[in-house]
Amino acid sequence: MTEAAALYQTSKVLVILDGIEEKLLCLLLVAMILLACLQIFLRTVYSSGLLWIDPVLRYLVLWSGLLGAVTATAQGKHIALDIFGDRIPARLEPWIALLTQLFSSLAAAGLAWAGWLFLAGEIEGGGDGPLALPLWFWNGIFPVAFSLIAGKSALLLLMQGKALVGRNETPGNKPQ
Amino acid sequence: MTTLKLLILTLALLRSPLFLVIGALALLSFYSAEIDISVVIIEMARLADSPLLVSLPLFIFVGILLSESKAPGRMLQFTRIFLGWLPGGLAVISLVVCAIFTAFTGASGITIFALGGLLLPALLEEGYQERFSMGLITSSGSLGLLFPPSLPLILFGVIAEARIDHLFLAGILPGTLMLLLLIGYAVIKSPVRLAKPAYSAKEILHGLRVIAWELPLPVILLGGIYGGLFVPGEAAAVTAFYVLAVELIVHRDIPLARLPAVMSKSMVLFGGILVIIATSMASTNYLIDQQVPVRLFEFIRGFIDNKYTFLLLLNIFLLIVGMMLDIFSALVLIVPIILPIAEGYGVEPIHLGIIFLTNLQIGYCTPPVGLNLFLASYRFERPIAELCYATLPFLGLLFLTLLVITYLPWLSMVLPRLLG
Numbered sequence: 001m002t003e004a005a006a007l008y009q010t011s012k013v014l015v016i017l018d019g020i021e022e023k024l025l026c027l028l029l030v031a032m033i034l035l036a037c038l039q040i041f042l043r044t045v046y047s048s049g050l051l052w053i054d055p056v057l058r059y060l061v062l063w064s065g066l067l068g069a070v071t072a073t074a075q076g077k078h079i080a081l082d083i084f085g086d087r088i089p090a091r092l093e094p095w096i097a098l099l100t101q102l103f104s105s106l107a108a109a110g111l112a113w114a115g116w117l118f119l120a121g122e123i124e125g126g127g128d129g130p131l132a133l134p135l136w137f138w139n140g141i142f143p144v145a146f147s148l149i150a151g152k153s154a155l156l157l158l159m160q161g162k163a164l165v166g167r168n169e170t171p172g173n174k175p176q
Numbered sequence: 177m178t179t180l181k182l183l184i185l186t187l188a189l190l191r192s193p194l195f196l197v198i199g200a201l202a203l204l205s206f207y208s209a210e211i212d213i214s215v216v217i218i219e220m221a222r223l224a225d226s227p228l229l230v231s232l233p234l235f236i237f238v239g240i241l242l243s244e245s246k247a248p249g250r251m252l253q254f255t256r257i258f259l260g261w262l263p264g265g266l267a268v269i270s271l272v273v274c275a276i277f278t279a280f281t282g283a284s285g286i287t288i289f290a291l292g293g294l295l296l297p298a299l300l301e302e303g304y305q306e307r308f309s310m311g312l313i314t315s316s317g318s319l320g321l322l323f324p325p326s327l328p329l330i331l332f333g334v335i336a337e338a339r340i341d342h343l344f345l346a347g348i349l350p351g352t353l354m355l356l357l358l359i360g361y362a363v364i365k366s367p368v369r370l371a372k373p374a375y376s377a378k379e380i381l382h383g384l385r386v387i388a389w390e391l392p393l394p395v396i397l398l399g400g401i402y403g404g405l406f407v408p409g410e411a412a413a414v415t416a417f418y419v420l421a422v423e424l425i426v427h428r429d430i431p432l433a434r435l436p437a438v439m440s441k442s443m444v445l446f447g448g449i450l451v452i453i454a455t456s457m458a459s460t461n462y463l464i465d466q467q468v469p470v471r472l473f474e475f476i477r478g479f480i481d482n483k484y485t486f487l488l489l490l491n492i493f494l495l496i497v498g499m500m501l502d503i504f505s506a507l508v509l510i511v512p513i514i515l516p517i518a519e520g521y522g523v524e525p526i527h528l529g530i531i532f533l534t535n536l537q538i539g540y541c542t543p544p545v546g547l548n549l550f551l552a553s554y555r556f557e558r559p560i561a562e563l564c565y566a567t568l569p570f571l572g573l574l575f576l577t578l579l580v581i582t583y584l585p586w587l588s589m590v591l592p593r594l595l596g
Binding site for chain 2: 062072111114
C-alpha cells in the first residue's frame with residue numbers, strides 16, 4: 001500500500017465518503033446487470049424491448065466508471081507508470097509524493113473546471129437524454145466526479161504535507 | 177507552455193496518475209490552441225455513444241468474482257482428471273487452465289496469484305525442474321490474452337472501433353498456436369512418469385460434478401454471441417449474472433456480506449481504466465486535429481515503403497512499449513496513433529489488434545516493468561533476475577508465435593472471414 005493510501009484511512013471524511021461510494025457502485029453494477037438481462041429476456045421472450053434501456057445502460061457505465069475513479073483516488077489505485085520503482089532515494093520519496101499529489105489536485109481541478117464549463121453549455125443548449133431527463137443530468141457526473149477527485153486529492157495533499165512537516169520537526173522519530 | 181508540458185511528462189514518470197497526466201496535457205493543448213477547454217469533456221462524453229463499453233465493467237466483475245471464488249481449484253481438479261493422461265500431464269494442464277482463466281480474468285496478473293500457488297508445488301512434486309516450473313507459471317500468467325472474452329481484446333475493440341465479435345474470432349487461432357507451441361515444449365521438458373494417474377469412476381464423476389456449473393461458461397458466452405442471441409455487451413451481462421448466481425447461490429464460495437467489497441473492487445479497477453480511456457479521447461482528438469498521425473505516416477513513409485518492414489519496426493516499437501507501459505495504458509495511448517498509420521500500410525485493424533496484444537503479452541514477461549515478473553517474484557519470493565532467466569525459453573516461443581502472427585495475417589483473419 002502506498003503511503004497516501006494508508007494516510008487516507010486516518011481521515012474520517014474520506015472513510016465515510018468511501019462507504020457511500022461503495023454502496024453507490026454496487027447499486028450501479030447491479031442495475032447494469034439487471035437492465036441488460038431484462039432487455040435480453042424481453043427480446044427473446046416477447047420479441048420486443050424497452051427503447052430506453054440501452055442508452056440508460058451506456059450512461060450507467062459512465063457513472064460507475066467515474067465514481068469508481070473517485071474511489072480509486074483516495075485508495076491510491078489509479079494506473080500510473082512506475083519506471084523508477086525503488087530506485088528513488090528514500091529521503092526524496094515523500095517530497096516527490098507531495099509534488100505528484102500537488103499536480104494531481106491541480107490537474108483534477110482543471111478537469112473539474114472544464115466539466116462545469118461543459119455542463120453550463122449543456123444546460124443552455126443541450127437536448128433531452130434517455131427517460132426524458134435532460135442531457136445535463138446524465139452528463140453531470142463529469143464535473144461532479146472530477147470535483148470529488150480534486151477535493152480528495154487536495155485533502156490528501158494537506159494530510160501528506162502535515163505528516164511531512166511533523167516528521168521534520170521530530171527528527172528522532174522515524175515514521176514506519 | 178512546452179516547459180510546463182515537459183514538467184508534466186516528468187511527473188508522469190514519478191507515479192502521477194496517468195489519466196491526470198493525459199488530462200492535463202489535453203487541457204493545456206486546447207487552451208494554448210485557443211479552443212474552449214470544455215472540449216475535453218465534450219470528447220469524454222462521446223463515450224456514452226459506445227455500446228461496447230458496458231462489457232468492460234461486467235467482464236472485470238466476472239473476472240474478480242471468479243478469482244475470489246474457489247473456481248480456480250475446481251478447474252484444476254477437473255482438468256487433472258480429464259487431461260492427466262496426456263504426455264506432459266501437469267505442465268500441459270497448467271498451460272490450458274492458465275490460458276482459460278486468464279481469458280476470463282483479463283490478464284491483470286490474477287492468474288499467477290490464483291493458480292500459481294496451486295500449480296507450483298504440484299509441478300515440483302511431480303518432478304518438474306524448478307526453473308522450468310517457475311518459467312511456465314510466470315509466462316502463463318498472461319497466456320490466454322488472445323482468447324475471448326479477454327479485456328485487452330475488448331479494449332482494443334473499443335478504442336479502434338473494431339467489431340468485438342470479429343476480434344474474438346481473430347484471436348482464437350493465434351492463441352491456439354501459442355498454446356500448442358508451449359505445450360510442445362512442456363511435453364519435451366516433462367519428467368518420465370512411472371505410472372499414469374488413474375482415477376476411479378467415482379472420482380471422475382465427482383470431478384465433473386464440481387465443475388458442472390462453470391464448464392458451460394465459454395459455451396454460453398461464445399454460443400450466445402455467434403448464435404445471434406445477444407451482442408457482446410449483453411453477453412457480458414449474462415455471464416455476470418450467471419457467475420454471480422453460481423458462486424453465490426450454488427457454490428456459496430463468496431458470502432453475501434463480502435459481495436459489496438468484491439463489487440466495489442471491480443468498479444474501482446474499471447474506473448481506473450475508464451478515466452484513462454476518457455482523457456485519451458480528448459488528447460487523441462487534439463492529435464488528430466493537429467494531423468499528427470497523418471504527418472507521422474508521411475514521415476515514416478519517407479523511410480519505409482514496404483508493409484513488411486513496417487510490421488517489423490512496429491513489433492520492435494511495441495515490444496519496447498510493452499516493456500514500459502502496462503497493457504491498458506499502452507492500448508489507450510498507442511492504438512489511436514498507430515491505427516491510421518498501419519491502415520496506411522494496408523494492415524487490417526483486426527490483424528493489428530492481434531499483433532498489438534501479442535507484443536504486449538511478451539511485455540508482461542520482460543524487465544523493467546513486466547507485471548508477471550513482479551507478481552511471480554512477490555508470490556514465490558524469488559529475485560526478478562532469476563524469474564527472467566526462467567522465462568527465457570518460453571519467451572523464445574512467444575517470439576516465434578509473434579513472427580508467425582505478424583507475417584501470416586491469414587491466421588488471424590480466416591475465422592472472422594469465415595464466420596463473422
